[in-house]
Amino acid sequence: QLQLQExxxxxxxxxxxxxxxxxxxxxxxxxxxxxxxxxxxxxxxGLEWIGHISxxxxxxxxxxxxxxxxxxxxxxxxxxxxxxxxxxxxxxAVYYCVRLTVAGxxxxxxxxxxxxxASS
Amino acid sequence: EIVLTQSPATLSLSPGERATLSCRASQSVSSYLAWYQQxxxxxxxxxxxxxxxxxxxxxxxxxxxxxxxxxxxxISSLEPEDFAVYYCQQRSNSITFGQxxxxxxK
Numbered sequence: 001q002l003q004l005q006e007x008x009x010x011x012x013x014x015x016x017x018x019x020x021x022x023x024x025x026x027x028x029x030x031x032x033x034x035x036x037x038x039x040x041x042x043x044x045x046g047l048e049w050i051g052h053i054s055x056x057x058x059x060x061x062x063x064x065x066x067x068x069x070x071x072x073x074x075x076x077x078x079x080x081x082x083x084x085x086x087x088x089x090x091x092x093a094v095y096y097c098v099r100l101t102v103a104g105x106x107x108x109x110x111x112x113x114x115x116x117x118a119s120s
Numbered sequence: 121e122i123v124l125t126q127s128p129a130t131l132s133l134s135p136g137e138r139a140t141l142s143c144r145a146s147q148s149v150s151s152y153l154a155w156y157q158q159x160x161x162x163x164x165x166x167x168x169x170x171x172x173x174x175x176x177x178x179x180x181x182x183x184x185x186x187x188x189x190x191x192x193x194x195i196s197s198l199e200p201e202d203f204a205v206y207y208c209q210q211r212s213n214s215i216t217f218g219q220x221x222x223x224x225x226k
Contacts, residue, residue, distance in 0.1 A: 046207065046217055046218070046219050046220050047156075047164065047207055047209075047217040047220075048217070049214075049215040049216065049217070062214070062215075063121075063214070096163055096164075103152075103211075104152070104211035104215065105152050105153075105154060105169050105170050105211055106154045106166055106169035106170075106175070107154070107156075107164075107166065107209070108166040108169075108175060109166075110163035110164055110165070111163065112162075112163055113163050
């Protein structure tokens with residue numbers, strides 16, 4: 001059974017870069033059937049798609065983030081990562097890593113999520 | 121960007137009752153719509169994809185319908201564990217989520 005686990009700092013200073021890694025167990029990121037992505041949820045609010053990546057490195061990002069988000073995949077480590085630059089308090093959220101079908105019709109499974117707070 | 125509008129914002133029902141949740145898209149998304157359930161402190165869980173297909177392990181009391189701009193998630197007979205927040209999601213044009221419907225115990 002595929003499982004995803006986020007890791008990374010829980011506190012980031014404003015203007016700095018948020019970095020998170022998702023480790024995949026029970027499966028491989030080297031599949032042409034799936035993308036690997038990130039979704040976030042500010043406290044008490046709804047879900048926002050950040051972006052996703054194919055095992056070959058093709059990326060798709062939410063235009064609302066104005067190119068601040070970069071997603072990488074490391075097939076040898078079974079990991080993919082998110083970097084979000086120039087963070088502000090508005091980037092405070094629970095960040096989830098997810099698997100997405102290539103057809104894009106569903107996110108499944110989800111990691112448990114990790115809270116990242118942007119504060120000095 | 122396609123906007124998904126969910127209604128109602130909050131739905132108050134009792135166990136055993138039927139729940140009907142709506143998701144309306146600002147333009148057609150064909151059948152590229154999914155539904156998720158989120159309980160407090162947990163990650164969302166996929167319920168329905170491609171508008172009407174139940175995900176693996178999802179009970180038969182959950183069903184989805186619709187196409188184009190109007191979609192419905194129906195829970196035929198509410199169980200205590202079904203009270204949660206429900207989100208719809210489309211991928212026809214970029215990827216967006218609805219704002220959620222909170223299903224609470226009456």
